[in-house]
Amino acid sequence: MNLELPTITDGQVEILLADLLEHYGYDFTGYSKASIKRRILRLYSLDKALSFAEFLYRINNDTFYFKRFVEQITVNVTEMFRDPVFFKTLRDVVLPKLGTYPFIRIWLAGCSTGEEAYSISIILKELNLLHKSLVYATDLNPIVLEKASQGMFAMSQMKQYSENYILSGGINDFSSYYTANYSLAKFNDELKSKLIFSTHNLVSDHSFNEFQLILCRNVLIYFDRDLQHKVLRLFDDSLEGLGYLALGTKETLDFSPISPNYKRIPAEKIWRKVI
Amino acid sequence: MGKCDALIIGGSAGSLDVLLKVLPLLRPDLSFPIVIVIHRKHGTDSLLPELLSGRTRLIVKEIDEKEPVLAGRVYIAPSDYHTLIEQDHTFSLDYSEKINYSRPAIDATFQTAAEVYREKLVCLLLSGSNADGVNGLKSVNGWGGIAVIQDPATAQVAYMPEQAAIHAKIDYTLGIEDMAEFINLLS
Numbered sequence: 001m002n003l004e005l006p007t008i009t010d011g012q013v014e015i016l017l018a019d020l021l022e023h024y025g026y027d028f029t030g031y032s033k034a035s036i037k038r039r040i041l042r043l044y045s046l047d048k049a050l051s052f053a054e055f056l057y058r059i060n061n062d063t064f065y066f067k068r069f070v071e072q073i074t075v076n077v078t079e080m081f082r083d084p085v086f087f088k089t090l091r092d093v094v095l096p097k098l099g100t101y102p103f104i105r106i107w108l109a110g111c112s113t114g115e116e117a118y119s120i121s122i123i124l125k126e127l128n129l130l131h132k133s134l135v136y137a138t139d140l141n142p143i144v145l146e147k148a149s150q151g152m153f154a155m156s157q158m159k160q161y162s163e164n165y166i167l168s169g170g171i172n173d174f175s176s177y178y179t180a181n182y183s184l185a186k187f188n189d190e191l192k193s194k195l196i197f198s199t200h201n202l203v204s205d206h207s208f209n210e211f212q213l214i215l216c217r218n219v220l221i222y223f224d225r226d227l228q229h230k231v232l233r234l235f236d237d238s239l240e241g242l243g244y245l246a247l248g249t250k251e252t253l254d255f256s257p258i259s260p261n262y263k264r265i266p267a268e269k270i271w272r273k274v275i
Numbered sequence: 276m277g278k279c280d281a282l283i284i285g286g287s288a289g290s291l292d293v294l295l296k297v298l299p300l301l302r303p304d305l306s307f308p309i310v311i312v313i314h315r316k317h318g319t320d321s322l323l324p325e326l327l328s329g330r331t332r333l334i335v336k337e338i339d340e341k342e343p344v345l346a347g348r349v350y351i352a353p354s355d356y357h358t359l360i361e362q363d364h365t366f367s368l369d370y371s372e373k374i375n376y377s378r379p380a381i382d383a384t385f386q387t388a389a390e391v392y393r394e395k396l397v398c399l400l401l402s403g404s405n406a407d408g409v410n411g412l413k414s415v416n417g418w419g420g421i422a423v424i425q426d427p428a429t430a431q432v433a434y435m436p437e438q439a440a441i442h443a444k445i446d447y448t449l450g451i452e453d454m455a456e457f458i459n460l461l462s
Contacts, residue, residue, distance in 0.1 A: 010362065032367040034359040034387045039371070075371045218370045221340045221356075228341075250340050250353055250368050 008044060012052050013037050019060055026070065026140075027203045030227030039073040046072070071143045075222065079157065080115045083249055084167035086217075089268050091123050091169045094244050098212050104133040107211045107238065109202060110219035111137035114148025114195075119165075120215075121191040126171055130194055136209065138200035145197045151187040158185050202231045207238040214239055217269075218248035225255070232256045239273050246270045279307045279421075279461035280395035281344065281360075283388050285381030285411070287314040287403030289431025293451050294401075295330055298349070300455030303332035306462045308344050310360075312352040312384045314377050314403070324351045340368040357383040360391050375407035385411025389418040396420035397461060399454070403435030412443035423447045423457070 010033070017036075020026045028036060049055035058065050081087050098104045104124075111117050117137040124130040139145050153161075162174040178185040200208070202219070214235050220228050235245055236258040245253070245262065247269045253259045262271035286293065290313055301309075313323065321337065327349065328335035335349040344350070344364045352358040356368040357379050374380035385398050385408060398415045400408045402425055412422045422445050427433035429450045439445060449457055 032359075032361065032369075034361045034367050035369045035371075038359065038369070038383070038387070075369070077370055077372055221368045221370065225341055248370075250356060252339070255341075 008037065008041055008052055010037070012056075013040060016040065016056055016059070019056065023060055024066060025204070026201070028073075030203060030224050030230075031222050032224055035222055036073065039075070043069065043072045067143065070141055074141050074144075075218075076112045076141070076144050078112045078115045079164070080119045080153070080161040081164035081168045081170075082116070082217075084164045084169075086246070086249075086268065086270075087119060087123065087164075087168035089265065089270060090120070090246070091127065093265065094213065094246075094270060095123060095127055095129060098244075099127060099129050101212060102132065104129060104213070105209060105211045106133065106135045106213045106215070107209070108135060108137040109200070109214065109216040109235075111139050111145075111148060111197070112141075113144045113153075114151065114197070115153065115161075116215070116217070117148060117195050117197075118151060118187050118191055119168075121195060122165070122170070122177060123168075124194070125191065130190075133194050135195050136211075137195055137197050139197075140199060140201040140203075142199055145199060149192070149195075149197045151189075151192050152181070152184040153187070155180055155183050155185050202234065203227065207234055209238065210240050211238055212240050212243045213246070214243070215246040216248075217246065218251070220247065220251045229256050232258050236261065236273070241273055241275065243273050244270055245273065278395055279397050280392045281308050281310065281388060282397045282399065282458060282461065283310045283312065283384055284399045284401065285312045285385065285403075285408040286401030286425075287377075287381075287405060287407065287432070287435060289402030289404075292431065293425065293454070294327060296451055297454045297458070298327060298331040298333075300459075301331055301333060302459045302462060303347075304462070305333065305347050305458075307346050309333070309349045309458075310338075310344070310352065310358070310384060310388070311349065312358060312379050312381045314379070314381075314407070315354055321351075321354050327351065338366045338368070340366060342366050352379040352384065354379070359383055359387040361387075362391055364391065375405055377405070377407045381408035382411040386414040389414040389420050392420065394419035394421075397423060399423040399425070399449075400436055400439050401425045402430035402432050404432045405435065406438040408435060409438045409442050412439050412445075416444045421446045423449060425454075426450045 165174045178187045261275040263274045324337045333349045337351045359367040415422050424436035424439045427436045
């Protein structure tokens, strides 16, 4: 077995990213280079492109293939109650604070296929806050949003999700939130009654509301420092005073110009806007 | 021996014991960074950096995203992310699909480092029970770097270095007691 790996040069990646911006208005130029290159290479070999020229031509001229391209190069790996300790802090600290407000607006940026959105709905429901909450779950990729809005996830994942849920402080029988439908678990409609799925591109779109909680976990790792700063400013513009910003386990506000306005919850990647 | 700009060490089952033996013997003034990618279960805060820093005078730290890769340090890949190395010698983290059932995947770090450091990269694959790292070593071959494996006869689990020996071109095969001297001489 000699699996020769295809190669694409950094120059070719630049050409491709420039074309995407010009033809489709999708700007991936601020993405971390090694990561996006790996994603492109992965699709390139998955689809057995004959040459880089052919691959590029297809992306530029076949809108159906372009959609596949966007779906495949963005990372859509997610799970329910991922990092249970984080969700426990949401449940025990953050959401009870926000529960004193008459109305709670939450933005989940980069929601992918929706697993986190439903996780948040479950916690809101258990805290008796769902009726006065609205969760805007956004992603740049319309295909994953379509999937998210269906609220159906693989039955094979439920054991893991149930364990995560219990570790995050869940108090009910996790299986009471879905009905098994062959290989899929369909989550109860009540959970999506306060979820609004919509496209939003963090790179090019503006602030669209003011929120008390913004979650954006494991999205900034794909951006270079400049783009990270830009997106963090967008979050700052979209967050009310005393609102919370939650990032992924390995992400930080530390190097951003907005960091002086924020105070971190110890040991968590959650910051509170103090100005 | 040629100048080394980075040493990446990958391993899985049975590799921690090797690191615990080798790290104490390393010079504290190594002229290149060491990046360690070890498979482990995703849990809460990992104890690995703490465990290893007790065994060496080199600075040991878990990798933060966008952090510059500096000489004389030992970097530990965080659990549940892939660690990539960028052309500007910084780390990127990536939460994409598991590779070879693993995240971190040794392949991801070997492959991206191969392109960055080229003939000045040394990759060492230790004991382990799956074939992660083998494709990475093939990339290292392709970019002119140096591929090294733990002698399978000395490995607690020989499968990983054995697979590497079958599928990649191996420049050196080292017993555990030879590793520290080999690494020190790269400096």
